[in-house]
Amino acid sequence: MEWSTRSNAAESSMESSKIRGLVAATVTPMKENGEINLSVIGKYVDYLLNVQGVRIVFVNGTTAEGLSLTTEERKQLAEEWVKQAVGKLDQVIVHVGSLCLKEAQELAAHAAEIKAGAISVVAPSFLKPPNKDALISFLREVAAAAPSVPFYYYHIPKLTGITTIRMEDLLVGIKSKIPTFQGVKFSDTDLLDFGQCVHKYESEKFTFLYGVDEQLLGALAMGAHGAIGSV
Numbered sequence: 169m170e171w172s173t174r175s176n177a178a179e180s181s182m183e184s185s186k187i188r189g190l191v192a193a194t195v196t197p198m199k200e201n202g203e204i205n206l207s208v209i210g211k212y213v214d215y216l217l218n219v220q221g222v223r224i225v226f227v228n229g230t231t232a233e234g235l236s237l238t239t240e241e242r243k244q245l246a247e248e249w250v251k252q253a254v255g256k257l258d259q260v261i262v263h264v265g266s267l268c269l270k271e272a273q274e275l276a277a278h279a280a281e282i283k284a285g286a287i288s289v290v291a292p293s294f295l296k297p298p299n300k301d302a303l304i305s306f307l308r309e310v311a312a313a314a315p316s317v318p319f320y321y322y323h324i325p326k327l328t329g330i331t332t333i334r335m336e337d338l339l340v341g342i343k344s345k346i347p348t349f350q351g352v353k354f355s356d357t358d359l360l361d362f363g364q365c366v367h368k369y370e371s372e373k374f375t376f377l378y379g380v381d382e383q384l385l386g387a388l389a390m391g392a393h394g395a396i397g398s399v
């Protein structure tokens with residue numbers, strides 16, 4: 169898919185849908201037999217909105233065990249969240265990362281089709297990208313499958329095992345490689361790297377969402393724009 173299909177309208181809608189504040193990392197509702205339980209997502213939305221006051225959700229991520237679900241289950245969940253969010257939540261961010269590039273692209277294209285507010289992608293973690301260029305190249309190909317959907321890199325080195333690529337370095341020139349890039353879901357305890365990102369890229373207007381709940385106060389002090397978490 170070509171980047172040239174993106175329009176100025178897409179650019180300005182990305183600008184206006186910037187994520188701020190708290191984002192709920194959702195769990196995947198299951199039935200006792202292990203099937204996904206789509207029927208409770210409507211109530212889940214109401215609970216987050218009315219009891220917790222949260223208006224943005226992160227679907228099929230770590231808390232949801234998204235990487236352990238089938239592609240079809242991930243699509244059904246994303247679809248149901250988007251459907252139930254209409255008129256209630258501000259945004260549904262769908263995690264579309266996978267070890268398989270084609271699967272990640274399929275999920276990204278699906279997220280675009282169902283009009284998810286944003287997509288997020290973790291790095292492949294079995295055969296790992298050996299350097300930042302290889303990682304960017306993977307992310308770029310996934311993002312290109314949803315050329316109008318804001319893109320957030322999901323940095324979680326503890327789980328991906330990719331511990332040598334600092335975010336501060338990864339982000340150099342990233343917008344020219346991934347035009348839909350909007351920011352990072354930063355789930356690492358390295359607050360120095362986090363703070364460097366926030367300040368070094370201030371003029372780029374990226375969004376930095378922190379993902380280690382236990383250190384959120386520290387991240388806020390460093391300038392976090394919001395947080396994606398479960399606690």
Ligand SMILES: CC(=O)N[C@@H]([C@@H](O)[C@H](O)[C@H](O)CO)[C@@H](O)CC(=O)C(=O)O
Pocket residue numbers: 193194226228229230231232355379380381382396397398399
């Ligand atoms: C590794 C992990 O599950 N991290 C949680 C945190 O909220 C985490 O549960 C919390 O910091 C407690 O350790 C979220 O960042 C996960 C998340 O946003 C997601 O579902 O992708």
